[in-house]
Structures are given as structure tokens and as C-alpha cells.
Amino acid sequence: MPLNTPRGYTYPEYPDTQNFPAVMQDLAQDIDTDVQARYNEIADSVEYPSVLIHKTVAQSIPSNTNTLLTFGTEVYDNDNMANLGVSNTQITIQTAGVYIVSGSVTLNGNGNATPAAAALIAGIPVGVSHNLDNDKSTCLSFTTLHSVTAPPQAITLTVRHNSPAAVNAAVAQLSATRIS
Structure with a gap:
């Protein structure tokens, strides 16, 4: 047998x-x-819902202020999660499932010694922080899994720092891809 x-x-x-x-x-x-x-x-x-938006235009981030990043380019979106003409600060997950969400922002140095900065995602309890370089760019990035049971759900990327002067966010990206 x-x-x-x-x-x-x-x-x-x-x-x-x-x-x-x-x-x-x-x-x-x-x-x-x-x-x-x-x-x-x-x-x-290949057909799972996925979106990637990014920015390449510098955005001034004031000191000690939570600032939503604005995005200017929709790289891809196969589930109507990005509508930058309506809101250039968010993606909106439309389909229930488990997503891998990632984001990053590059902050330019402003000559001040070792202030700290943080990037946070609204709607997901995840963030990353790092001391800024005073004369070089610093990149804050994260990747996390996120379960969406009741769509639609908006996801934004917020930056905050404690440098005495404003810091420019030079480049940033935010993406979400359903994995199950």
C-alpha cells in the first residue's frame, strides 16, 4: 500500500x-x-493589491512639530490606494488582508550637532528614530507587517525632529503590498 x-x-x-x-x-x-x-x-x-508613492521635492520640517510628508509621484497602484490629486499625504488600503508596509525619508543635515528625528506611520503602531548627522543626510526607514480587517484604512508618514532649526525632507517613499 x-x-x-x-x-x-x-x-x-x-x-x-x-x-x-x-x-x-x-x-x-x-x-x-x-x-x-x-x-x-x-x-x-502578481495581482495582489500594491502601491508605491514617493517624493523628490524637498519639504521643510519645522522643529518639534509632527509633519505629514507630502508625496508627488504615484509609481504604481493596482487597487486605487493612492489619489495624490485628492490627498498627497496618504495611501488608503482598500482590500482586507495582511500587508507589508514600508517607508523611508531622507533628512538633510542642517549644521546642528546630533539632534534626533523620528518617522511614524499613522494607523500602524510603528516608527523609527535616529540621531541626525549635522553635515550629512540621514535616512530613516522601516518595514512592518500590518493586518487590515476593516478597509478602507488610511496610512500616512509623519516626521518629527528636535533640531533647533528646520530640516528638509529631501526624498521619501511609502508603499503597501498585500501578501495574504
């Missing part, structure tokens, strides 16, 4: 009548079925 591996590949038991061509054909068919299933999963995932 044949047995199956955890992935469903059939193999004979020792006392079974041995028929090598039939066993090999059964193994080949099991592998084909398994590979096709994986291929279908990958092909289906």
Missing part, C-alpha cells in the same frame, strides 16, 4: 510489488502537480 510524503508525493512501502516505471511516473506527476500549484500561487500574487 503506497504512502505519501507531507507534500503529497507517493512512494511504495517495502513489501509492495515493485514496478519502477509506474512508481517513477507517479512521482513525476506528483512533482508536476506540486510545481504547478506553486506556480499558480506566484502568478496570483
